[in-house]
Amino acid sequence: MNFILYAVPFFFVLIAIELLADRWRGVSHYRLADAINSLSTGVLSTTTGLLTKGVGLLTYAFALEHLALFELSADNPWTWVSAFVLYDFCYYWLHRCGHERNILWAAHSVHHQSEDYNLSTALRQTSTGFLLGWIFYLPLAVLGVPLLVFVSVAALNLLYQFWVHTRHIPKLGWFEWFFITPSNHRVHHAQNALYMDRNYGGVFIIWDRLFGSYQEEDDNEPVIFGVTTPLASWNPLWANVQFYAQLWADARRAERRWDKLRIWFMRTGWRPADVAAKYPLSKPQLSQFRKFEVPLGRRQQLYIALQFCLYVALGSYLLGREQQLPGSALLLGWAALAFGLYVLGMALENRPQAVRLELLRLLSNLPLVWLAPLVGLWPASHLVWVGLCAYSVLSVIALYGCRRSFTRLAS
Known part of the structure; x- marks a missing residue:
């Protein structure tokens, strides 16, 4: 079960x-x-x-x-x-x-x-x-x-x-x-x-x-949540690769081959001495901690939240149909979901290219609906095409209503 x-x-x-x-x-x-x-x-x-x-x-x-x-x-x-x-x-x-x-x-x-x-x-x-x-x-x-x-x-x-x-x-x-x-x-x-x-x-x-790793919550020491090197992003793909990217960059910059290898298995935060000296990492002081925030208008928030619900539904569909779907269908569904979540992450950050990426995401639904029956993600149906067209048109209209807010806040 x-x-x-x-x-x-x-x-x-x-x-x-x-x-x-x-x-x-x-x-x-x-x-x-x-x-x-x-x-x-x-x-x-x-x-x-x-x-x-x-x-x-x-x-x-x-x-x-x-x-x-x-x-x-x-x-x-x-x-x-x-x-x-x-x-x-x-x-x-x-x-x-x-x-x-x-x-x-x-x-x-x-x-x-x-x-x-x-x-x-x-x-x-x-x-x-x-x-x-x-x-x-x-x-x-x-x-x-x-x-x-x-x-x-x-x-x-x-x-x-x-x-x-x-x-x-x-x-x-x-x-x-x-x-x-x-x-x-x-x-x-x-x-x-x-x-x-x-x-x-x-x-x-x-x-x-x-094993000596217990610590009780102290009423005199309010908890500050997060990591000491902030993600500073709303993008789920970048969240998964951020620290890998840092390790790779440090390994590439290290002069000694041994350091290039052992950095991956050393204690968390360890960096080769030459890399740490040449490329220091600045970590904010806890007393100066501020949560990462990007201004978003109410229309933007509503638009992104509704679009996100679509991917929750797609993820639930893939999870529920796992046993019946072939590997190619799961891969296509995952790719569509990962791309969609990436684009919504860019929208949450008010990136200058967010509107263009969102239009590209909506256009990508056309090849998705065409490919899906071919790989067995879902059966071919005229209702799917009608639903796609209605969803895309409504999304474009809603995006147009948010467009100026995206442009203004991103600039």
């Missing part, structure tokens, strides 16, 4: 409830651009996973077949309980290394780039974690945890982490001693020196207490 697919509607219901709680308490923990950026990276991550999850599943299945020391039964409840606990133990070390090693931080940093903290932040996930993340879960295969159990506890672990991304729930007493909670996970998302790189558990906080 795909737990994530069935959980998606509940995610959005809970986000709506949190927005109502914001309004009732007279606070504002959401910004439209930040929320769309977080949700965009989540949609991109989920659909990328449809194309790449074979990496982790195949390696796990291979290890289970050839390296397993035991043969555990999926019918035994203790197999599930022990697998759930052991998965979180492995997650702890993946998560900790994800903060402590450059190559792993390049993937995981996506989740920390938001300078807000709300339930949409929970859905802000990497699209490149599949590259190395599978290594940390091989011990479960060696211990004989069945593939079905592994996939299920992984989904349950991820689902648990959703609710802790909120500022509305205070400390929870004794619960804080054993489990990840909103309070101790707020610490994890902080860029304050006191809090940085703490509280790595997914479900259980006991690993942090055992």
Whole structure:
């Protein structure tokens, strides 16, 4: 069963409830651009996973077949309980290394780039974690945890982490001693020196207490969310490659070949001495911290939000039809989605080329609807063409109404 697919509607219901709680308490923990950026990276991550999850599943299945020391039964409840606990133990070390090693931080940093903290932040996930993340879960295969159990506890672990991304729930007493909670996970998302790189558990906080990485939220030290080198962008594609690009640039500039290689595996933030001296990175002081913001008119915000809903629907369609769609259809759907989210990111940043890119996005729907039936993304239908034409015309009219705002604010 795909737990994530069935959980998606509940995610959005809970986000709506949190927005109502914001309004009732007279606070504002959401910004439209930040929320769309977080949700965009989540949609991109989920659909990328449809194309790449074979990496982790195949390696796990291979290890289970050839390296397993035991043969555990999926019918035994203790197999599930022990697998759930052991998965979180492995997650702890993946998560900790994800903060402590450059190559792993390049993937995981996506989740920390938001300078807000709300339930949409929970859905802000990497699209490149599949590259190395599978290594940390091989011990479960060696211990004989069945593939079905592994996939299920992984989904349950991820689902648990959703609710802790909120500022509305205070400390929870004794619960804080054993489990990840909103309070101790707020610490994890902080860029304050006191809090940085703490509280790595997914479900259980006991690993942090055992291995010296626990930090309690201090009422005298308000959490400042985000990363010390700000993303300063609303583009989900750039969010996924920003730190890789920095590492690549530093590796290319390094004079020593050894530095070109080891930079990828050194502690997070390490740079070759010659590169750091010649190309220093400026990081804003925490006392001068300002959230990244780009002015947007109300019409622009409404237009982008409605267009974004289209890609949420497309992502949900791909997730729901995964088993029936061929690889070529998933690839086409992912490409259309990635391009669309890229363009909306440019619009959120009021880039000078945003209007032209948006027109190109709308025009690209013509070859998309023609290609989709050929690769099996959806069946050929006259209704699809009529719907496309109506959607495109309405979008162009709405874009024309926003055009002057885009041009004025971008200039």
